[in-house]
Amino acid sequence: MEKQEIRTFGRRHGKKLSARKESLVRDTLPTLCPRAGEKIDILEIGFGSGEHVQELATANPDKIILGAEPFMNGVAALLSAICDERGAVLDKYKNIRIFPDDVRIVLNGGEFSFDEIWILHPDPWPKARHEKRRLLNADFLNLLSKNLSTDGKIIIGTDHWEYYDWILEQVKKTNLCETKSPQNIIKTRYQKKNMAHTTEPKYIILARCA
Numbered sequence: 767m768e769k770q771e772i773r774t775f776g777r778r779h780g781k782k783l784s785a786r787k788e789s790l791v792r793d794t795l796p797t798l799c800p801r802a803g804e805k806i807d808i809l810e811i812g813f814g815s816g817e818h819v820q821e822l823a824t825a826n827p828d829k830i831i832l833g834a835e836p837f838m839n840g841v842a843a844l845l846s847a848i849c850d851e852r853g854a855v856l857d858k859y860k861n862i863r864i865f866p867d868d869v870r871i872v873l874n875g876g877e878f879s880f881d882e883i884w885i886l887h888p889d890p891w892p893k894a895r896h897e898k899r900r901l902l903n904a905d906f907l908n909l910l911s912k913n914l915s916t917d918g919k920i921i922i923g924t925d926h927w928e929y930y931d932w933i934l935e936q937v938k939k940t941n942l943c944e945t946k947s948p949q950n951i952i953k954t955r956y957q958k959k960n961m962a963h964t965t966e967p968k969y970i971i972l973a974r975c976a
């Protein structure tokens with residue numbers, strides 16, 4: 767990143783990885799970085815353990831999906847789910863690419879033209895003193911807009927309604943507008959875990975204003 771960005775995520779490492787996951791991170795992960803000149807169609811930001819990235823990959827076999835996630839245990843979980851016992855990526859997941867770090871490093875290059883950008887359950891940072899850590903501020907939304915194709919869409923889901931309202935306020939300061947076009951959305955691990963405690967998530971679907 768050119769300037770020092772405020773950190774929007776928690777820890778990068780959790781409990782020690784199994785031997786299989788360690789070897790997947792060491793040997794397979796480097797083969798899944800975005801390839802030079804390759805058109806990447808869909809970006810998922812903060813994929814957690816990657817269930818939704820897997821869904822996107824199988825639902826869109828002709829598209830390339832890039833997942834960005836700085837939490838290495840989540841990255842390792844996705845690798846474990848998409849690779850066979852020898853560490854080779856299963857055929858149905860060959861369209862997945864992984865960026866194991868802050869997505870802003872990728873986006874600041876400004877070289878992408880995504881048709882879809884997904885952000886499901888971004889960290890809400892609910893305490894007032896942490897608000898500056900919220901990823902989906904106006905600057906970040908403008909950065910997404912720069913990396914969106916002409917008809918591209920940004921799909922945001924959150925069950926934190928105060929954050930939802932805050933994001934809509936941020937959108938007003940950008941060249942993005944809400945669109946009502948329907949989107950097929952599956953439940954992520956985070957969402958399933960929280961179903962007992964929260965209400966249904968709300969979604970914001972954005973496109974560049976006409």
Ligand SMILES: C[S@@+](CC[C@H](N)C(=O)[O-])C[C@H]1O[C@@H](n2cnc3c(N)ncnc32)[C@H](O)[C@@H]1O
Pocket residue numbers: 774775776811812813814815834835836837840867868869870885886887888889901954955956957
């Ligand atoms: C609450 S979790 C949700 C995970 C997943 N989307 C789900 O719904 O299960 C938010 C995720 O966003 C990731 N995240 C936060 N800031 C990020 C950034 N700047 N770039 C990429 N991922 C980020 C965090 O590491 C975390 O895994």
